[in-house]
Amino acid sequence: MHNDPPQPPTEVLDAGTCWDLLRRVSVGHLAVLVDGYPEVFPVNYKVDQQSVVFRTGEGTKLRAAGGPLAVALEADGHDDSQAWSVLVKGRAVILEPSKELLTGAGLTLFPWQAGEKDHFVRIVPTSVSGRRFTITSPLTWWNHVGQSAGRDTA
Template sequence: MTSKPPPVSEVEVLSPEQCWGLLRGVSVGRLAVWVTDHPDIFPVNYKVDHGTLVFRTGEGTKLHAALGETPVALEADGVDQDSGIAWSVVVKGEAAGLKLTQELLDTVGLLLFPWRAGRKDVFVRIVPASITGRRFTVTTPLTWWSPLDDAPRAGLE
């Protein structure tokens, strides 16, 4: 049985070690890349591997943008429903496709299983330039309630 972190009254800045520990506990993050003239975000299944993150993908926008000249970012988060403590970690760095046979063989043992079917035979490693994280208590919805919350909604919502 794991112990729960103590309640957090303010935003707690996490150490890199704490960030890596939290990243190991989840497998889905959001990959932020630069595509031509705008940012884009893709969900990815990833694994922590020796101080880096590895994910699988196939040909397409995500792969070409990740392997471009612009750095990438990956954000993952979670919340403990019992304690109301949430966390968020952001890794920023360079992404590179794995090409060496030994590197590819090593990543097969990571058991990366994308959610979506199809060819996902390219392994990409994000080498961090920075890793930051924070932990905080989730505020109850009543904190933010106002009379406008009961107002009729527009048809497009």
């Protein structure tokens, strides 16, 4: 139990705010299904209009994203007092390199990991949702070692 003042409720974000927040960070987590099980990959991405574009090389991520199943991308951020999380759900489309792509989002899309990342993938969203909340002080959750609520440790 704690005596902290009540926190403001979690804020449900509208789509416009979600897109603005997604533009503030460049790393998210791509969720795909592989052989019926979820796999999650970190990706560097860029917002391009009302979609998300990332680069990848050959492998599991590209095969799963290029398949018929839906994907999701989740990104988070925070400042000193608030945190947020945005989820983009949709279909992934493997893009053909084009002048428009390479002078747009592709121009500034730099993966952190070295290697061939010749494939561009766009997530065409079917939904975008997000939440923002006040960060709770760590002291709110602190229990002293050896003491449990309601127990005598002697």
